[in-house]
Amino acid sequence: MTSDFAQPRSGKYVLFDVDGTLIDAVDNQRRVWRTWAGRYGLDADAVYQVALRTRPMETFAAVVPDRDPGECLSALHELEDEDVRSGVYAAFDGASELLSALPSGCWGLVTSNYEHRVRGRFARTGLPVPSVLVDAAAVEEGKPSPVPYLLAAERLGAEPEDCLVIEDAPSGVESGLRAGMTVWGVNAPVAVDGAHRHFGSLREAVPDILVFATGAHRESAV
Structure with missing residues (x-):
């Protein structure tokens, strides 16, 4: 049957x-944002909590308002692409x-x-x-x-x-x-x-x- x-x-x-x-x-996103935060000398947990509620450009404006958002986005994309290649899903x-x-x-x-x-x-x-x-x-x-x-x-x-x-x-x-x-x-x-x-x-x-x-x-x- x-x-x-x-x-x-x-x-x-x-x-x-x-x-x-x-x-x-979830673990991959947390790891990517932790690495990104480390590059800018930021508290990883605090950055991740903001990232959960906002889109990347809004996150950058909130946590690194003095940095070039295009540069921040490029760094994030680099980390995300590497995670797709090597992360565990x-x-x-x-x-x-x-x-x-x-x-x-x-x-x-x-x-x-x-x-x-x-x-x-x-x-x-x-x-x-x-x-x-x-x-x-x-x-x-x-x-x-x-x-x-x-x-x-x-x-x-x-x-x-x-x-x-x-x-x-x-x-x-x-x-x-x-x-x-x-x-x-x-x-x-x-x-x-x-x-x-x-x-x-x-x-x-x-x-x-x-x-x-x-x-x-x-x-x-x-």
């Missing part, structure tokens, strides 16, 4: 954040099963990172890369603006109300909500404000995400 999910129902799409949602990169439990089960053309990635890093991390963790990937270079306004998720929907040919966003962070949840999409939170001990549903782990959410995408529970065939 074999079990397979039904084919996608027309007009239902899933949009995933990457870091913290599909890829466990892991996909969250359930990520591979989930992405492999989703029919092509019904899902995409929306990340505040850059495409080459996402592809590098996915290659190292064995995750498939979809045809639609909206990264930081694709938009002028990042999360929590709705622009990234709206662009992903446009590229998929989807209406916002037919999209499910999977996120782990407040800025991403806000972005999805402002785009008029259904938003589920994963991989956090408590629910992010505004999320329509919350799952403690990605693994817990896998069956429900697949049901949303296919419109049916598992179908069994002998």
Whole structure:
């Protein structure tokens, strides 16, 4: 006996954040910011706490207002690229099963990172890369603006109300909500404000995400 999910129902799409949602990169991000802070003689923990809440250029303005932000960003990018090449990465439990089960053309990635890093991390963790990937270079306004998720929907040919966003962070949840999409939170001990549903782990959410995408529970065939 074999079990397979039904084919996608027309007009239902899933949009995933990457870091913290599909890829466990917390230790990597902490290490990169610790090294970056060391270069500028700053307290690493204090810098990381700011970085968690703001985008890089905003972080630089807060912690090194007297330094050239372009120089700061170049240093950060250098460290992040090196981490993609040499860091240790892991996909969250359930990520591979989930992405492999989703029919092509019904899902995409929306990340505040850059495409080459996402592809590098996915290659190292064995995750498939979809045809639609909206990264930081694709938009002028990042999360929590709705622009990234709206662009992903446009590229998929989807209406916002037919999209499910999977996120782990407040800025991403806000972005999805402002785009008029259904938003589920994963991989956090408590629910992010505004999320329509919350799952403690990605693994817990896998069956429900697949049901949303296919419109049916598992179908069994002998």
